[in-house]
Amino acid sequence: MEHYDVMRTTFAARQYTNTQVSDATLYRILDNARFAPSGGNRQGWRVLVIKDQARRQALREIMAPTIKQYKAQAMAGETPFNTITPSQVSAATIDATPANFPLVDELEQAPVLLVVCVDLKLVSSMDKDLDRVGLISGASIYPFAWNIITAARNEGLGGVLTTFLANREPQAKQLLELPADVAVAAMIAIGEPVKQLTKLKRGPVDGFTTIDSYSGPAFTGKGASD
Numbered sequence: 772m773e774h775y776d777v778m779r780t781t782f783a784a785r786q787y788t789n790t791q792v793s794d795a796t797l798y799r800i801l802d803n804a805r806f807a808p809s810g811g812n813r814q815g816w817r818v819l820v821i822k823d824q825a826r827r828q829a830l831r832e833i834m835a836p837t838i839k840q841y842k843a844q845a846m847a848g849e850t851p852f853n854t855i856t857p858s859q860v861s862a863a864t865i866d867a868t869p870a871n872f873p874l875v876d877e878l879e880q881a882p883v884l885l886v887v888c889v890d891l892k893l894v895s896s897m898d899k900d901l902d903r904v905g906l907i908s909g910a911s912i913y914p915f916a917w918n919i920i921t922a923a924r925n926e927g928l929g930g931v932l933t934t935f936l937a938n939r940e941p942q943a944k945q946l947l948e949l950p951a952d953v954a955v956a957a958m959i960a961i962g963e964p965v966k967q968l969t970k971l972k973r974g975p976v977d978g979f980t981t982i983d984s985y986s987g988p989a990f991t992g993k994g995a996s997d
């Protein structure tokens with residue numbers, strides 16, 4: 772596919788047909804995804820291909836409390852798990868929220884299920900001393916994760932990334948036998964999408980790009996030098 776087409780049409784595919792994805796295809800996806808950038812080119816990624824059904828079920832169970840909390844907060848109009856605005860949602864409301872969620876409910880059926888991890892010993896976290904949530908560490912792993920999804924798209928497949936598992940990292944670490952310094956970045960499912968979406972909803976460039984300062988004029992791409 773043409774590069775801009777991949778960028779504009781790679782949607783979050785959460786429902787898959789029964790068509791299996793071969794190990795050879797998955798290998799090819801990972802073999803291309805590995806050219807992602809990472810700080811210092813240290814390539815701290817580790818990928819676990821979860822084939823065992825019992826482990827998939829255990830992962831679903833581990834994520835259930837996080838999903839309940841996410842859904843309860845989202846239904847209350849909040850940005851779930853936000854570090855700036857404290858949640859007003861009660862424990863009782865979270866408790867009463869069902870744990871069902873697209874993809875996760877059918878986790879055992881996903882043609883491919885990956886857990887993408889990162890070795891924190893190889894990550895430079897430039898913002899580690901700032902008084903806010905860490906952001907930069909992710910920059911050494913999520914380009915790789917996104918490469919997996921766009922490579923899947925290039926294979927005529929689709930995928931979705933979820934971060935629910937990271938919220939229960941201690942349990943995930945135990946289940947997947949992760950070393951102490953290896954963090955869970957994402958779970959990625961891949962398969963042949965039931966439906967190919969080609970029109971994604973995103974805001975326009977001049978809605979998020981300004982000139983010279985945050986409150987500067989919108990960048991419209993129609994400057995004097997054109």
Ligand SMILES: Cc1cc2nc3c(=O)[nH]c(=O)nc-3n(C[C@H](O)[C@H](O)[C@H](O)COP(=O)(O)O)c2cc1C
Nearest residue numbers: 781782783784785873874931932933934935971972
């Ligand atoms: C950090 C991150 C976490 C996400 N977590 C989930 C998730 O837990 N479950 C899910 O179905 N989709 C998840 N997504 C996919 C987003 O919902 C999706 O990218 C967004 O809604 C846009 O969807 P579209 O590309 O189909 O338009 C996640 C995406 C990102 C980048």
